[in-house]
Amino acid sequence: MPAGGREAMEVDYDVAYTSDGIINSLSMTLNIDAGWSLSDTVGDQAMGCAFADNVYFTEHFEAKGNLYYTNTPLNTSQRAPGVVQSILAHETVLEHVAHELGLPMSQVQWTAGGEEESRHPRAGERIVIHEHQDQPINALLCACVTGLIGLGCMAGSQQAVDAFNKANRWKKRGLASTPTKYIMGIDFYHSGATVNVYPDGSVEIAHGGAEVGQGINTKAAQVAAYTLGCPLESVIVSDLDTSKVPNNTCTGGSGT
Numbered sequence: 001m002p003a004g005g006r007e008a009m010e011v012d013y014d015v016a017y018t019s020d021g022i023i024n025s026l027s028m029t030l031n032i033d034a035g036w037s038l039s040d041t042v043g044d045q046a047m048g049c050a051f052a053d054n055v056y057f058t059e060h061f062e063a064k065g066n067l068y069y070t071n072t073p074l075n076t077s078q079r080a081p082g083v084v085q086s087i088l089a090h091e092t093v094l095e096h097v098a099h100e101l102g103l104p105m106s107q108v109q110w111t112a113g114g115e116e117e118s119r120h121p122r123a124g125e126r127i128v129i130h131e132h133q134d135q136p137i138n139a140l141l142c143a144c145v146t147g148l149i150g151l152g153c154m155a156g157s158q159q160a161v162d163a164f165n166k167a168n169r170w171k172k173r174g175l176a177s178t179p180t181k182y183i184m185g186i187d188f189y190h191s192g193a194t195v196n197v198y199p200d201g202s203v204e205i206a207h208g209g210a211e212v213g214q215g216i217n218t219k220a221a222q223v224a225a226y227t228l229g230c231p232l233e234s235v236i237v238s239d240l241d242t243s244k245v246p247n248n249t250c251t252g253g254s255g256t
Contacts, residue, residue, distance in 0.1 A: 005075055005076075005078070006075060006078050006081070006082075006084065006085060007032050007033050007034065007035075007041055007044060007075045007082070007085070008032070008033040009030055009031065009032050009033070009048070009082075009085040009086070009089070010031045011028055011029065011030055011031065011085075011086070011089035011092075012028070012029045012031065013026065013027060013028045013029070013089070013093050014026070014027045015027075015093055015096075015097060016060075017097050017101075017108075019101065020101075020103075020107075021097065021098065021101055021103050021107050021108040023056070023058050023094070023097065023108070024058075024059060024060065025058065025059065025060035025061070026058050026060070026061050026062075026090075026093065027061075027062050027063075028052050028062070028063045028064075028086070028089060028090070028093075029063075029064055029065070029066065030045065030048050030049060030052070030063065030064070030065040030066070030082075030085070030086060030089070031065075031066050031068065032044070032045055032048070032065060032066065032067050032068065032082075033068055033070050033072065034067045034068060034069055034070070034074065035069075035070060035072045035073050035074035035075060036069065036070070036071065036072065036073070036074055037074045038067060038069075038074075039074045039075070039076070040074075040075065040076055040077040040081065041067055041074070041075065042067070043077065043081065043082075044075075044077055044081040044082035045065040045067060045082055046065075046082070047080070047081050047082045047083055048063075048065060048081075048082025048083060048085060048086040049063040049064060049065050049082075049086070050063075051080075051082075051083040051086055051087060051181065051182070052086035052087070052089070052090055053090070054087050054090045054091070054179065054180065054181055055179045055180070055181045056090070056109075063086065077253075080182055083182065087178075087180055091178055094108045094109055095108075105176065106154065106177060109177070109179075154175070154177065157175050158175050161173045161174065161175050189249045189253075189254065189255035190248070190249055191207060191208050191209060191245075191248050191249065191255070192207070192208050192245045192247075192248060193205055193206065193207040193208070193220065193224075193245060194206045194207075194244045194245055195224060197228070201230065201234055202234050202235075202236065203224055203225075203228060203230060203234055203235045203236065204235075204236045204237075204238055205220060205221070205224050205235065205236070205237055205238070206237075206238045206239075206240075206241055206244040206245055207220045207237070207240075207245055207248075208240075208242070208245035208246075208247075208248025208249075209240070209248065209251045209255075209256070210240055210251040211237075211240070212251070214256050216251070216256060217237040220237055221235040221236075221237050
């Protein structure tokens with residue numbers, strides 16, 4: 001039986017960096033405890049490696065994975081399978097670099113070579129996910145980080161943390177920012193719905209998903225109420241029926 005939860009992951013890494021915290025190269029090896037069966041772990045390894053670079057651009061970067069059989073229960077995929085562990089490992093690498101150089105973690109996270117406008121995130125990688133998307137996804141992240149720095153949010157919070165730590169001998173506080181990426185709008189999933197509006201103002205909808213306790217019926221009703229401008233109480237979600245909404249993709253993974 002699957003035990004649930006995420007796979008244990010030990011990460012080995014080699015990193016090269018400059019004295020001012022610029023990461024020139026990073027190689028990560030994800031060693032994953034698969035338990036007694038590979039099961040979902042193969043896909044989790046693939047996603048962990050694919051997202052291990054997180055939001056950062058590193059000129060020379062690689063991530064590879066090893067799966068190990070052990071005499072422990074196997075695990076099932078969780079949300080963002082393998083990704084949480086690999087992103088945490090990347091952040092830990094940056095923390096190690098910051099500690100070795102005696103620099104703030106934020107400086108190692110966001111410092112890159114090049115012009116100032118391309119420094120957030122590191123080297124300002126540009127990725128366009130869809131043709132109709134007006135702005136590359138990391139351009140939006142650049143604006144968020146630059147805005148936070150410009151507003152002085154981080155600096156003000158750090159001053160408050162420093163004041164608290166100075167006034168308290170035993171209790172201490174810290175401040176950290178951890179950016180994460182996870183691709184949305186995966187083209188594999190597609191869904192449909194049949195909507196009936198009746199003279200009394202009530203609305204009946206049938207969608208192609210399967211309600212198994214995750215709340216898809218509630219979400220479908222909320223979308224219908226918002227779109228039609230009617231009270232949520234007037235929306236009824238009928239039972240799943242493939243004769244009404246055929247050819248829906250599976251209910252699972254990110255398509256729930």
